[in-house]
Amino acid sequence: MAGFSWQELFERQRALYPGLRLKDQVKALHQSLLGCGHLIQDEAGSLRRLLQEWEDAPAQAFPEPLSGGFSRLHLGAARAAGLSPKTAQRLFVLSARIVTGQEELFRGALSEIESAVQSGRIPSDAEDRAFLTAYLPEAPRMLSHSEAFRALYRPAYRVISDDCAALLPLFCRIDQTLSSDGRLVLALDGGCAGGKSAAAAILRAVYGAPVIHMDDFFLRPEQRTEERFAAPGGNVDRERFLAEAGPGLRSGTAFSYRRFDCGKMALGETVFVPAAKLIVVEGSYAMHPALSGLYGLSAFVDTGWETRKRRILARNGAGAAAFFERWVPLENRYFEQTDALARCALRLSLPDTPWRVPADQPDGEETA
Numbered sequence: 001m002a003g004f005s006w007q008e009l010f011e012r013q014r015a016l017y018p019g020l021r022l023k024d025q026v027k028a029l030h031q032s033l034l035g036c037g038h039l040i041q042d043e044a045g046s047l048r049r050l051l052q053e054w055e056d057a058p059a060q061a062f063p064e065p066l067s068g069g070f071s072r073l074h075l076g077a078a079r080a081a082g083l084s085p086k087t088a089q090r091l092f093v094l095s096a097r098i099v100t101g102q103e104e105l106f107r108g109a110l111s112e113i114e115s116a117v118q119s120g121r122i123p124s125d126a127e128d129r130a131f132l133t134a135y136l137p138e139a140p141r142m143l144s145h146s147e148a149f150r151a152l153y154r155p156a157y158r159v160i161s162d163d164c165a166a167l168l169p170l171f172c173r174i175d176q177t178l179s180s181d182g183r184l185v186l187a188l189d190g191g192c193a194g195g196k197s198a199a200a201a202i203l204r205a206v207y208g209a210p211v212i213h214m215d216d217f218f219l220r221p222e223q224r225t226e227e228r229f230a231a232p233g234g235n236v237d238r239e240r241f242l243a244e245a246g247p248g249l250r251s252g253t254a255f256s257y258r259r260f261d262c263g264k265m266a267l268g269e270t271v272f273v274p275a276a277k278l279i280v281v282e283g284s285y286a287m288h289p290a291l292s293g294l295y296g297l298s299a300f301v302d303t304g305w306e307t308r309k310r311r312i313l314a315r316n317g318a319g320a321a322a323f324f325e326r327w328v329p330l331e332n333r334y335f336e337q338t339d340a341l342a343r344c345a346l347r348l349s350l351p352d353t354p355w356r357v358p359a360d361q362p363d364g365e366e367t368a
Helices: 006-016 022-034 043-054 075-081 085-096 103-119 126-138 147-153 162-166 168-181 196-207 226-230 238-244 246-251 305-338
Strands: 070-074 157-161 184-189 211-213 255-261 266-273 278-282 297-301 346-348
Touching: 006 022, 006 103, 022 070, 022 103, 022 126, 043 075, 043 085, 070 075, 070 085, 070 162, 075 085, 075 168, 085 157, 085 162, 085 168, 085 196, 103 126, 157 162, 162 168, 162 196, 168 184, 168 196, 168 297, 168 346, 184 196, 196 211, 196 278, 196 297, 238 246, 238 255, 246 255
Parallel strands: 184 278, 184 297, 211 278, 297 346
Antiparallel strands: 070 157, 255 266
């Protein structure tokens, strides 16, 4: 993995946990490169174990970044921030499905660590050296923390992907709102290629939330007049959105709408949206002033322009020119003239990690 440094990871771990042992540093390395661990055989039992730790867990950092695309979600901090234990468990289970393919990098780092221990560049005692000698033939076996680490720091956390960690403020607000109000319609606005769809996919995986895409409400050809495009946010059919989706979003009842088919430049298949506690509306123009009254919570997914430009080029190839010349300026004018960012309750940014939370691979588990 480009840019990965076990030395920097070890330095950060020593700064956070001065009393840690070499075993604890290698555990952090394992979590950084290989993620959450081995298979969860009993998801309900895994949740019970989390609940047993939940109330007494110390409030550590929220979250604690590792390296390589993963963070530690300390349960005490999650509890204090308003995250529900069920959501914490779901983030862990989904993150555990990520297969990183970094075993060789892990073994290579271990070999360098062994040399650094032997040369004295990593301070160690007999216990540390005995651990490393015993562990090397078994790597990449999962590790538990040392007894010294447990006594000093009372670890109670789960490893989650950095994608999930970046959305923790949003998860907390969702859980707090659902616990008091029972249902929520959430808007995700932001620039093209900024990560809105990825955030919505994670929300769908965590909460089972239906997702409505603003792309489904682009203007039909006969609506695309210069007068329409001159208005900020005019290139979305907000009238049809209000007519077809608005009543169901307000009432909490099931509804359906027609999806705009960009290939045919016409309305296509019918999309059914079931009644749900959480419904997500994602896409540029979601927070148009005409629509913003539909939502109980809003977030702006704000990613730097250079990252977005790189994604547009990779995603659209020859078609990227149209985004740069026409659609990006229209978006920017909408953001500026409607003050969409300031009207959103949260500002979020997903990291440029090499993987996203998948939904169709075996579960995994590890404990602190």
